Structures are given as C-alpha cells and as structure tokens.
Amino acid sequence: xxxxxxxxxxxxxxxxxxxxFERLCREGExxxxxxxxxxxxxxxxxxxxxxxxxxxxxxxxxxDGRQTHYSAQPGALAPLIxxxxxxxxxxxxxxxxxxxxxxxxxx
Amino acid sequence: MSKPATETLSxxxxxxxxxxxxxxxxxxxxxxxxxxxxxxxxxxxxVDHRFNLRADWGAVDxxxxxxxxxxxxxxxxxxxxxxxxVTWTLTRTDTGTHLRMEQSGFRPDQQxxxxxxxxxxxxxxxxxxxVLARLD
Numbered sequence: 001x002x003x004x005x006x007x008x009x010x011x012x013x014x015x016x017x018x019x020x021f022e023r024l025c026r027e028g029e030x031x032x033x034x035x036x037x038x039x040x041x042x043x044x045x046x047x048x049x050x051x052x053x054x055x056x057x058x059x060x061x062x063x064d065g066r067q068t069h070y071s072a073q074p075g076a077l078a079p080l081i082x083x084x085x086x087x088x089x090x091x092x093x094x095x096x097x098x099x100x101x102x103x104x105x106x107x
Numbered sequence: 108m109s110k111p112a113t114e115t116l117s118x119x120x121x122x123x124x125x126x127x128x129x130x131x132x133x134x135x136x137x138x139x140x141x142x143x144x145x146x147x148x149x150x151x152x153x154v155d156h157r158f159n160l161r162a163d164w165g166a167v168d169x170x171x172x173x174x175x176x177x178x179x180x181x182x183x184x185x186x187x188x189x190x191x192x193v194t195w196t197l198t199r200t201d202t203g204t205h206l207r208m209e210q211s212g213f214r215p216d217q218q219x220x221x222x223x224x225x226x227x228x229x230x231x232x233x234x235x236x237x238v239l240a241r242l243d
Contacts, residue, residue, distance in 0.1 A: 013190075084118055091120040091208055097144035101134055102126050 008076070011056040016041055017049040021058055024072035031067050121207040128177040128197040128204045135180055135195055152180070169193075184210065 012018045020035055032050065036043040050070055053059040057076040062069045124131060134140045136152045146160040146167070152174045160167040165186065172192065173181040181194040191210050198205040 087118040087210055088120065091118060091210070094145055095120055095122055095206075095208070098131075098134055099122075099124060101140065101144045102124065102130060105130065105134065105140070 007056050008058075011052055011058060014049070014052075016045075017052060020046065020049050021053055021072060024059060024070060025074055029062070029069045029071040031069055035070070117209065117211040119207065119209045121205065123200065123203065124206050125203040128199050131197055131204050131206060132177045132180075136174075152176075158182075 012021065016039065020039060023035065023038075024030060032043060032047055035050075036046045039046050050059060050061070054061060054070075058073055059070050060073050062071070134144065136150065138148050138150050141148050141150055146162045148158055148160050150156075150158045150169075150171075152171070154171050154174055156171045158169050158171070160169060168185040169182045171180075171182045173179055173194075177197060179194070179196055181192060184191045184193045193208065193210045196207040196209075198207070
C-alpha cells in the first residue's frame with residue numbers, strides 16, 4: 001500500500017535516510033552490514049533508518065538465517081509524483097477565488 | 108523523461124487578469140484579503156517574517172523570502188513535511204496584469220539545505236522518475 005504523502009515526505013526529508021533508500025533503488029537488495037559500510041553512520045543508526053523506511057512502505061525486509069536483506073519498494077513513491085498534479089489543482093482553484101475577490105474589491 | 112529533474116516538483120500556474128498590479132498586490136499581501144482567497148493567516152510583507160496559513164485540513168508554515176511591491180513576492184511553504192518555495196510574479200500588461208505563481212519543491216539552490224545527501228533532491232527525483240517508468 002502506498003503511504004500517505006506526509007509520511008513519505010517526512011521519511012525522505014532526512015538526507016541519510018534518503019541516501020540509503022536511493023542506494024537500495026540503484027543497487028538492489030542489501031544487508032544492514034553492507035549498507036552501514038558506506039553510510040557514514042553506525043549500524044544501529046542504519047537499522048533505525050531502515051525501520052522508518054519500512055514503516056513508510058519504502059523498503060521491504062527478507063529474513064535469511066541470521067541476515068536480514070532489505071530491498072526498495074519504489075512503487076510506494078507514487079504519492080510524491082502525484083504532488084505536482086495535486087498542487088496544480090489547488091492553485092488553479094485559488095486563482096479562481098482570487099479573481100472573484102478582485103471583482104468584489106474596490107479599486 | 109527528458110524533463111530536467113529540477114522541474115519534477117515544480118508547479119506553475121499563470122493567468123492574465125484584467126486588473127492593475129497594485130490591486131492584485133493588495134490581495135496577495137493584506138491578511139484579511141489573503142484569507143478570502145487562500146487561507147487564514149498572519150502574513151506581513153516583510154522579509155524573514157514567519158507566518159502560518161491555516162485551513163481546516165491543517166497549517167502551512169511559511170517565511171517571507173522576497174518582497175518587491177507590485178512585482179514579486181516569494182515565501183517558503185512547508186506542508187506535509189515538504190519544504191517548497193512559492194513565488195508570485197506580477198507583470199503589467201495592456202489589459203491589466205500577467206500573474207504567475209511558481210511553486211518549486213526542490214530547486215538546485217536548495218540543495219545546500221540537504222547537505223549530506225549524495226546528489227541532493229533534483230538528481231534523486233530524476234532517478235525516481237526512471238525507476239517509476241520501469242515499473243510499468
């Protein structure tokens with residue numbers, strides 16, 4: 001399920017978290033250890049970021065023995081792409097209201 | 108997919124309006140008028156002024172970036188955890204004013220706000236569009 005846009009934006013607003021997600025998109029499934037090696041932060045920090053990403057529906061985890069593999073779920077990003085069309089609709093309706101107001105205003 | 112990534116989250120709405128810039132400027136900058144067409148607010152046309160736009164669905168946090176009376180007004184727009192910039196441009200025409208609104212999600216000059224992210228937002232959204240395109 002795609003998550004709500006606000007959760008998605010908040011999740012991706014963190015640069016480290018976004019970088020982790022980007023890497024999973026680009027390079028495919030990886031373990032926490034592999035991600036930590038290049039993340040520039042500690043393994044607990046990476047795990048925490050992965051947890052937040054998972055809650056937002058952006059990554060999926062797969063257990064294989066003692067290892068957990070994480071993979072990106074780019075389909076969860078759809079609401080982000082919807083942002084543009086949503087805002088266009090919003091501003092067009094506000095322009096209509098602005099024009100109505102201008103008609104009613106004194107010079 | 109040839110669209111520059113920096114435009115991915117940019118929204119432009121423009122319209123020719125049969126009133127002079129001075130009148131439109133009032134509607135864009137006076138709180139009781141802003142409320143009538145946009146949202147309840149505590150706006151002031153002063154650079155760095157922080158204000159809120161409030162609606163029943165929530166609030167938008169804003170800060171004034173630029174004010175050039177009757178010409179340009181720009182402020183940040185933070186909602187849903189996404190920071191964007193709204194810029195109004197008023198251009199006088201023979202019949203009134205050409206009014207342009209641009210809301211840009213992630214401009215290149217905003218990248219410094221996201222330091223630490225390799226490549227920053229614009230490239231990220233470029234990748235993202237490619238990723239999404241492959242899904243179909």
